Amino acid sequence: MSKLREEGSLPKKAANDESIASEPSAELKKGKKRKHKAKAATDDTREGIFLKKGTGKRTKFGDSDQEDEVPAKQEAQSVESTWKLSVQAPAEVKVSKIPSACDERPMAEVALQTPPTSAVSKPRGALNGKHDIPRPHKRAALQHDPAVNGKRQHEGRRNPQTSIPVHLLKKRDELLVSRRTLPIWPHAQSIRDALRKTNILVLTGETGSGKSTQVPQFLLDESWCTKAIAVTQPRRVAAISLARRVAEEMGSFFGGQSPAAKVGYSVRFDNASGPNTKIKFLTEGMLLQEMLRDPDMNQYSAVIVDEVHERSVNVDLILGFLKNLASGVERTGKKRRTPLKIVVMSATADVEGLVQFFGQDQDQSAVPPAEEGLLKANSLISICFVEGRQYPVRTTYLPEASMDWVESALKLIFQIHYKEPLPGDVLVFLTGQDKIESLQKLVNDYAEGMDKDVPRLLVLPLFAALSQPAQQLIFQPTPHRARKVILATNIAETSVTVPGVRFVIDCGKSKIKQFRSKLGLESLLAKPISKSAAIQRRGRAGREGPGQCYRLYTEADYKTFEERTIPEILRCDLMQALLTMKARGVNNVLGFPFLDRPPRDALEKALFQLLRLGALEKIGAISDIGLKIAKLPVTPTLGRILIEAAKPERDCLLDVIDIIAALSTEDNIFFNIVSEERKEEAEAARHELYRREGDHMTFLATVQRYAEENSDRKAWCERHFVSHRAMQNIMNIRKQLRQQCQSLKLLNSAEATTTSTTPNVDAILACLLRGFVSNTARLMPDNSYRTFIGNYTVSIHPSSVMHGRKVKAEAIVFSEFLYTNKAYAKKVSAVQMNWVEDVVKEVWNV
Numbered sequence: 001m002s003k004l005r006e007e008g009s010l011p012k013k014a015a016n017d018e019s020i021a022s023e024p025s026a027e028l029k030k031g032k033k034r035k036h037k038a039k040a041a042t043d044d045t046r047e048g049i050f051l052k053k054g055t056g057k058r059t060k061f062g063d064s065d066q067e068d069e070v071p072a073k074q075e076a077q078s079v080e081s082t083w084k085l086s087v088q089a090p091a092e093v094k095v096s097k098i099p100s101a102c103d104e105r106p107m108a109e110v111a112l113q114t115p116p117t118s119a120v121s122k123p124r125g126a127l128n129g130k131h132d133i134p135r136p137h138k139r140a141a142l143q144h145d146p147a148v149n150g151k152r153q154h155e156g157r158r159n160p161q162t163s164i165p166v167h168l169l170k171k172r173d174e175l176l177v178s179r180r181t182l183p184i185w186p187h188a189q190s191i192r193d194a195l196r197k198t199n200i201l202v203l204t205g206e207t208g209s210g211k212s213t214q215v216p217q218f219l220l221d222e223s224w225c226t227k228a229i230a231v232t233q234p235r236r237v238a239a240i241s242l243a244r245r246v247a248e249e250m251g252s253f254f255g256g257q258s259p260a261a262k263v264g265y266s267v268r269f270d271n272a273s274g275p276n277t278k279i280k281f282l283t284e285g286m287l288l289q290e291m292l293r294d295p296d297m298n299q300y301s302a303v304i305v306d307e308v309h310e311r312s313v314n315v316d317l318i319l320g321f322l323k324n325l326a327s328g329v330e331r332t333g334k335k336r337r338t339p340l341k342i343v344v345m346s347a348t349a350d351v352e353g354l355v356q357f358f359g360q361d362q363d364q365s366a367v368p369p370a371e372e373g374l375l376k377a378n379s380l381i382s383i384c385f386v387e388g389r390q391y392p393v394r395t396t397y398l399p400e401a402s403m404d405w406v407e408s409a410l411k412l413i414f415q416i417h418y419k420e421p422l423p424g425d426v427l428v429f430l431t432g433q434d435k436i437e438s439l440q441k442l443v444n445d446y447a448e449g450m451d452k453d454v455p456r457l458l459v460l461p462l463f464a465a466l467s468q469p470a471q472q473l474i475f476q477p478t479p480h481r482a483r484k485v486i487l488a489t490n491i492a493e494t495s496v497t498v499p500g501v502r503f504v505i506d507c508g509k510s511k512i513k514q515f516r517s518k519l520g521l522e523s524l525l526a527k528p529i530s531k532s533a534a535i536q537r538r539g540r541a542g543r544e545g546p547g548q549c550y551r552l553y554t555e556a557d558y559k560t561f562e563e564r565t566i567p568e569i570l571r572c573d574l575m576q577a578l579l580t581m582k583a584r585g586v587n588n589v590l591g592f593p594f595l596d597r598p599p600r601d602a603l604e605k606a607l608f609q610l611l612r613l614g615a616l617e618k619i620g621a622i623s624d625i626g627l628k629i630a631k632l633p634v635t636p637t638l639g640r641i642l643i644e645a646a647k648p649e650r651d652c653l654l655d656v657i658d659i660i661a662a663l664s665t666e667d668n669i670f671f672n673i674v675s676e677e678r679k680e681e682a683e684a685a686r687h688e689l690y691r692r693e694g695d696h697m698t699f700l701a702t703v704q705r706y707a708e709e710n711s712d713r714k715a716w717c718e719r720h721f722v723s724h725r726a727m728q729n730i731m732n733i734r735k736q737l738r739q740q741c742q743s744l745k746l747l748n749s750a751e752a753t754t755t756s757t758t759p760n761v762d763a764i765l766a767c768l769l770r771g772f773v774s775n776t777a778r779l780m781p782d783n784s785y786r787t788f789i790g791n792y793t794v795s796i797h798p799s800s801v802m803h804g805r806k807v808k809a810e811a812i813v814f815s816e817f818l819y820t821n822k823a824y825a826k827k828v829s830a831v832q833m834n835w836v837e838d839v840v841k842e843v844w845n846v
C-alpha cells in the first residue's frame with residue numbers, strides 16, 4: 001500500500017497504455033512483495049494515499065465535501081464540490097438531516113478511520129474473499145420456483161392458505177417496511193388514478209425513488225389488469241435483478257411454471273417466465289420479439305417502458321409500435337377488449353418530448369378531469385413527477401482534469417478503503433472490458449500488499465461480455481471484513497441496485513456505438529457521457545443509505561456534457577430495426593412514428609442491406625427469408641447465414657449453428673493470457689484446435705471437441721486454456737438455436753439431435769460470406785488489407801489465429817469490426833478472392 005503514497009510509484013500510463021493489462025511494472029512487483037509498514041500519513045504532503053497504522057488518521061483525504069441538497073430535484077440544484085488527491089487532515093463528516101418530505105433520517109456519522117473491526121459488518125453471507133467467491137449460480141439456484149428448484153423449496157413450513165413458504169412471506173413483510181419509505185409510495189394512488197383515466201402515463205422520479213420495483217406492483221390489482229404486466233429494461237442484468245427483487249417484495253416464487261411464481265424475466269437465450277407470471281421483466285429486444293408473435297400484445301394489460309432516457313434503437317421501436325397501437329393506426333390481430341395501458345418512465349426522461357410524441361394523432365375527445373398530484377398533459381396522457389430521493393448522495397469533482405483516470409480511480413478506491421468504515425462497497429464506472437481488467441489487476445496487486453488487519457478488497461468485474469452467472473455475482477452479499485469493488489461499464493448505469501454500494505466513482509466516459517456509414521461498419525469509441533448518464537451513475541449510490549459520488553472530471557467538464565445521450569437510432573446501423581418493422585407489417589418505414597427520425601440516407605442504406613441479404617423483396621416488402629430471419633434471436637446477418645446453411649446445396653446448418661453459437665456468447669472462448677511463458681504453453685495446448693482457415697473454423701473445432709468430450713469437460717477446458725463458462729454458454733445457445741431452426745423448419749427433429757461429421761469447410765465459408773459480404777477485404781501489394789466496400793484499411797486483430805501469419809490469405813471475411821487506435825478485423829477467416837467476387841456480384845445484382 002505504501003507504494004501508493006508516492007505519485008510516481010503508480011504505473012505511469014495506467015489510463016491509456018494497454019500494457020498495464022499485461023505485466024505489472026517492476027515497481028509494482030516490488031511493491032507487492034514488500035510487506036507494508038505503516039508510515040506517518042499526516043506528515044506526507046505529496047499527492048497520494050497512505051495509511052498510518054493505529055492512529056485513526058490512516059488516510060489523507062481531500063477537501064471536505066458538501067452534501068447534495070436533498071431532494072436533489074435537478075442536478076443543477078445540488079451542491080457539489082471538488083476534491084483533491086492531496087494531503088489534508090481528514091475532515092469529519094457531521095451528522096446531518098435529510099430535508100426530504102418523504103424520508104427524514106440522520107446521515108450516519110462517518111468516522112474517518114480505517115475500518116476498525118468493530119465498525120466492520122457482521123458476517124453477511126456467501127462471498128468469502130478472493131479464493132472462495134462462490135461459484136456462479138446456475139439460474140435455477142437463484143429461483144424460488146419449486147418447479148425449478150425442486151425438493152429444497154418444498155421443505156420448510158408453508159402458509160396453509162396460500163401454501164407459500166413462510167420464509168418468503170416473512171421476507172415480504174420485512175421488505176414492506178422499507179418499501180413504505182420510498183418516495184414513490186405516497187404516489188401509488190395518483191398513479192393508479194392516472195391509468196384509470198388515461199391509457200398513457202409518463203412518469204419521472206429521482207433515481208432510487210422506487211419506479212421500477214413499485215409501479216408494476218401498484219398496478220397489479222387494478223380492475224383493468226387482468227393479464228400480465230411487461231416491464232422493459234435496457235439490459236439483462238437489470239431485468240434479472242429486478243425480477244428477483246420484486247419477487248422477494250411480493251413473497252412470490254420467481255420464474256418458471258408454478259402457479260405461485262408471479263414474477264419472471266425473459267432475456268435473450270434465457271426465459272424464466274411462465275403462464276402464471278403476472279409481472280415480467282424483459283429486455284427491450286425480447287419485447288420486440290414478442291411483438292412480432294403477438295402484434296396486439298394480447299398477453300399484457302400494461303407495458304411499462306423503463307429507463308426510456310437510454311433511447312436504444314429497440315426502445316424507439318417499442319415506443320413507435322405502442323403509439324400506433326394506442327392510436328389505432330396499427331391493428332393487425334384480434335382486437336383487444338380493453339386498451340393496453342402504457343407507462344413510460346425514467347429519472348431523466350424528456351417528458352415534454354414524450355408527451356408531444358404520444359399526443360400527436362391521438363383522439364382528443366372525452367377529456368377526463370384533472371387529478372391532484374397529476375399534471376394533466378392532455379386527454380389521453382398523464383404525467384406524474386415523483387419528488388424526492390431516499391438518501392442523499394454527495395457529489396465531488398476533481399479540482400483539475402486528470403490525464404489518467406484509471407490511476408485516479410485506483411487511488412480513490414484505496415482512499416475510500418482506508419478512510420471509510422465498513423460496510424460500504426464501491427462501484428466504479430469505466431469504459432470497457434480492457435480498462436476493467438487493467439484496473440482489476442492493479443487493485444488486486446496493491447491489495448496483496450495491505451496489512452493483514454486491513455479488511456480485504458473483493459474486486460468484481462461487470463461488463464456485457466461476461467456470462468450471466470458471472471454478472472450476477474455482484475449481487476451476492478459482501479463477506480465479513482471485506483469491501484466489494486465492482487468495476488463496471490455502463491451496463492450498471494441504470495435500474496440496478498447493487499446491495500451494499502455506498503460509493504460511486506465515475507470516469508465520465510463510455511463506449512458509444514457509432515455507425516461508420518462509409519465503411520458500412522459499426523465501431524465502439526470511448527466518448528464523454530451525457531449529463532443524464534452522469535446523474536444515473538450517481539444514482540447507483542444512495543439507495544440503501546447515504547452515498548457519495550466521485551466524478552473523475554472537473555465540474556467545468558461536467559457542464560460541457562450534452563444534456564442527453566444521442567439516441568442510438570441516429571448513430572447506429574438500422575438493419576435490424578427495419579427488419580423488425582417490416583416483419584410487424586410496417587411497410588412504409590419512412591412514415592413510422594419515430595421519436596427522433598433517423599436520417600433518410602441511413603434508412604435507405606439499411607433497406608438496401610436488407611435487400612442484399614434477400615430479406616426484402618424488390619418492392620420493399622419482407623420476403624419469406626426476411627420473416628424467418630426476424631424470428632431468429634440473432635442479427636439479420638447471422639440469421640441470413642443460418643438460412644443459407646440450411647439450403648440443400650450447402651447442407652452445413654449444424655456446423656454453422658455451432659459457429660454462430662460461438663459468435664453469440666459473451667465470454668471469450670480463449671483466455672487472454674498475459675504472461676509470455678503461459679502464452680507459449682497455451683498456444684501449444686490449443687494447437688490442435690487452431691485451423692488454418694481462420695477463427696470461425698477454430699471455433700467450430702473447439703465447440704465440437706468440447707461436445708465430444710464425455711469424461712470431464714471442465715478438465716478439458718483447463719488443459720486447452722479454454723473458458724469452461726463460455727463453452728457451457730455456447731452449448732446452451734447451440735441447443736436453443738437448433739430448436740429455433742427446427743420450429744422454422746430449417747432442421748428436422750432427427751437432424752437436430754445428430755452429431756456433426758467432418759465439416760465441409762468451403763460450404764461453411766460460403767455461408768459466412770453470404771452474410772458478411774460487407775465485411776470482406778482483399779490483400780494489397782503492401783501486405784495490408786483493404787475492404788471491398790469503402791476501400792478502407794483494416795488490420796487483423798491480435799486475438800485472431802490469423803494474426804501475424806507470414807503467408808497471408810488473398811482475401812478475408814470477418815465477423816467483427818473494432819475501431820480503437822486503428823481499424824481492426826476481428827474473428828477472421830481466409831477466403832478465396834473469386835468466392836468474394838462471386839458473392840459480391842450476386843448480391844449487387846439483386
Ligand SMILES: Nc1ncnc2c1ncn2[C@@H]1O[C@H](COP(=O)(O)OP(=O)(O)OP(=O)(O)O)[C@@H](O)[C@H]1O
Pocket residue numbers: 182205206207208209210211212213214241245346347390494495496497498499539542543544
Ligand atoms: N436488489 C435490491 N437490493 C436492495 N435494495 C433494493 C434492491 N432493488 C431495489 N432496492 C431498493 O428499492 C429502491 C427502489 O429501487 P427501484 O429500482 O425501484 O428505483 P428506481 O426509481 O427505478 O431507480 P432508477 O431510476 O435508478 O432505476 C432502491 O433505492 C433500493 O433502496
